[in-house]
Amino acid sequence: MASVELYDTTLRDGAQSEGISFSVVDKLHIAQKLDELGIHYIEGGWPGSNPKDAEFYKKAKGLSLKNARIVVFGSTRRRGIKAEEDNNLVMLVEAGVKVATIVGKSSDLQVTRVLKTTLEENLSMIADSIHYLKSKGIDVFFDAEHYFDGYKSNPEYALQTLIVAIGAGADCLVLCDTNGGALPDEVTKAVKAVAKATKVPLGIHTHNDGGLALANTLAAVQAGATQVQATINGYGERCGNANLCTVIAALKLKMGIDCITDEQLGRLTEVSHFVSEAANLVPDPYSPYVGTSAFSHKAGYHMDGIMKWPDAYQHIDPTRVGNRQRTVVSDQSGKRNIIYKAREMGIDLSTDAKETQGLLKHIKFLESRGFQYDNAEASFELLLHRAEPDYKPPFELVDFMVVVESRRRPSTRKAAEEMLSEAIVKVKVGEEIIHTAAEGDGPVNALDRALRKALLQFYPSLKQVKLVDYKVRILEESVGTESQVRVLIESSDGVDEWRTVGGSTNIIEASWLALADGLEYWLVKQKTK
């Protein structure tokens, strides 16, 4: 079977998912990860519909990508104007990338009912738009919207939109199941019909409204499509898009199509979790291949089988996708993970040493309070340092108080201008105690300022450390505002970035611990440099 090129649209179609809103920084981080995973095309956004997306393309020029090409997305020109007069198309050119995907309508009903124009004008819109972009030296993928619905209602017209796109120079024809309602055999038939009519490469873009986005994608590949458009974790409008993680695993492990290397495949679970973190969504534990429950076993009947033959109840070796087998009752691999991680940091823990046992116990305790170190290596490293008998922290937290006060007149609902947030902190450096205070824009910002104020006189270089991300996750939904809170903070000194964690039932305390770790980690690193 021909090779397949992977086209990620997490940053555009994935961002249409209810509840997802990526910042430009999120998008740049995700693009970098996708490149490392071996994705061939990364669609960054739709500059014509969203000013944030235009900014992404500016900043994306600073990325150094090894595998991927950045793609810009837009639609065919509006009816009744010239392509070069359509601001949406001009912005595609201005994005400054060499590949563009443009969406056009392939369904006659969509043309007449939604575009409210003639079938002929729609064809001109497709041709003109592709011509215009090609004349600017841009490769063009034509996104044939509603292709499968169109192919059912008017197959001749659906095919005609493709033929027009080919005539205008389209480099790939992407057949879209926009409403996500197609069945695999319908996809097979429609793709085969197009493959018979043209040699231009075909792509497939599916949605999961019928629960068949993956099956439809694979059916299209079997019928001849060589470009697959999907999103990490299947994020996307309504029920989502085809899940790129599952698509990749199915292509590599089930169909023998080498779309990425074995090594890259081994990062699949990591990338999936990274993107859900950026989306601030809890990773789906039941997700095929990459979910935490994907290879976990609960039934005694199955456990018994696994003891005799590890593959008895798993369809693949989970390490191939960077996941692992878990038993739900007793999780014994924890210890090994910790020893392994410590070794990565140059700290050698033996399984049996007393200190290791104590450290493990301490970590278990912290985890029960909401700490989690998967995404907060800096806090984990500090934890290991603190277990060393001769560790001298650059500062110690003594105590703090935060006051948040609002004074407003009845019947108005204005915002933070009238808010006062103040933090009082007590910190120990060496033998000295510093007691100081600061105001801030919110309680966490006040704490951050007060803590820095206390430390700057001892460590003036701390000035260059900045907090770049702050995320909050509530751990047990059922308990509402009394739940465990986990705060993840990302700090940067302009060169390196590091992440720290704080856990508590109190969001202010969790933030305080994560903030302090962020500063302590940097100070420790400076000393050892």
Added chain:
Amino acid sequence: MASVELYDTTLRDGAQSEGISFSVVDKLHIAQKLDELGIHYIEGGWPGSNPKDAEFYKKAKGLSLKNARIVVFGSTRRRGIKAEEDNNLVMLVEAGVKVATIVGKSSDLQVTRVLKTTLEENLSMIADSIHYLKSKGIDVFFDAEHYFDGYKSNPEYALQTLIVAIGAGADCLVLCDTNGGALPDEVTKAVKAVAKATKVPLGIHTHNDGGLALANTLAAVQAGATQVQATINGYGERCGNANLCTVIAALKLKMGIDCITDEQLGRLTEVSHFVSEAANLVPDPYSPYVGTSAFSHKAGYHMDGIMKWPDAYQHIDPTRVGNRQRTVVSDQSGKRNIIYKAREMGIDLSTDAKETQGLLKHIKFLESRGFQYDNAEASFELLLHRAEPDYKPPFELVDFMVVVESRRRPSTRKAAEEMLSEAIVKVKVGEEIIHTAAEGDGPVNALDRALRKALLQFYPSLKQVKLVDYKVRILEESVGTESQVRVLIESSDGVDEWRTVGGSTNIIEASWLALADGLEYWLVKQKTK
């Protein structure tokens, strides 16, 4: 195409899902609901492996079912003993139902490596067990475990296990993709081979490890299977089973197979949510057909289409499965979404009216402060109410103060036990001002308690309103702790759930606004009931 019988295994295989533990009462309620949905067979459990399951069968005799037959599950006899000496089989008879499903191995590797017996003995185990149950007047479905893996490694033996089952009188041969790794074309081939060899009805039982449980189920039906085994919401071990909700909708609406009536189909969303409630799991919003996001629209581009043609971006009419179209109001959507959304709530906004323009401006302002109505219809509805000249809020926020204090000794890093969180609130109800205070587990919990304390004397029924979820999102990463904060709160009165939002640069204020909206929304709803 032949009709299809639906076999639900939520109560047995679904209960294997990590995080699910049904009580006997839960199981009885679910069985009742499944019967109302028109399910033909309900598997209640495995009495031989779980004492709770034996109790279910006792109590299930009290159910009055209109459509469904209760089925008991067990395995073939142990090796080396007689069927009637196997307690597991005896308990199946004692369950007192007229249909039993027994699982036996169809894969040669599973027989030799896991059962650790000969291929011949396994065949005897299958035959003896079926004989025994049939001699007790019980219909027997033979669950051919690992059928598709077995068919790949040793097709002759796999088929032989079925032939033995037929010889012993099996009433249905259920082909299982136990490890969930099969591809649809493998399923098609294997099912067709069996259909050619026997006239005994075939069933299909799939798992979702490869993300293809649904596709494999539909492929089997197209190849001749007439019984479908699945679970509500796809609950099940690892990545779950085929999702019965999606299976039913696909059979009825996509393949024209009348497995339940149109009226029963209209209850699909309700049944899905009922079962997730019983499982104490948050319903998956992105679930095909039944998810709350399954027919929700966010992109302005799509909204524009829907205003012109409701079906432009939906694959079926959502009311057919008891779901509904929703508009997501987000910073990506324009005026049209807002007007459409208001219309859903029975409030008519015209595009040009002065009030509409004012409201839109106000919404844009709030969005720039971090509010987002995507996921917070209740706050959005309040916003519309507040724009009405005669709206009288049930209460008004005047002001509040929050104090969070930690007192700790140097060099220890203990947690929330030593924290104090206190909130002082001032609220106006009618002409009365209430000024009160409460402590809490964290600042938001303290605010929540103080606010309720102030309001309960006026609205004692507020007691039943509970906060069920609290989410925090930081909006602009670049600015760190000074960023906009968005708090989303989900409240419930045990029957309905609603979501509210608060935005501010101050996390405490954002929480305060979302909390207050959650209570105000419910009070307004009560008044209009």
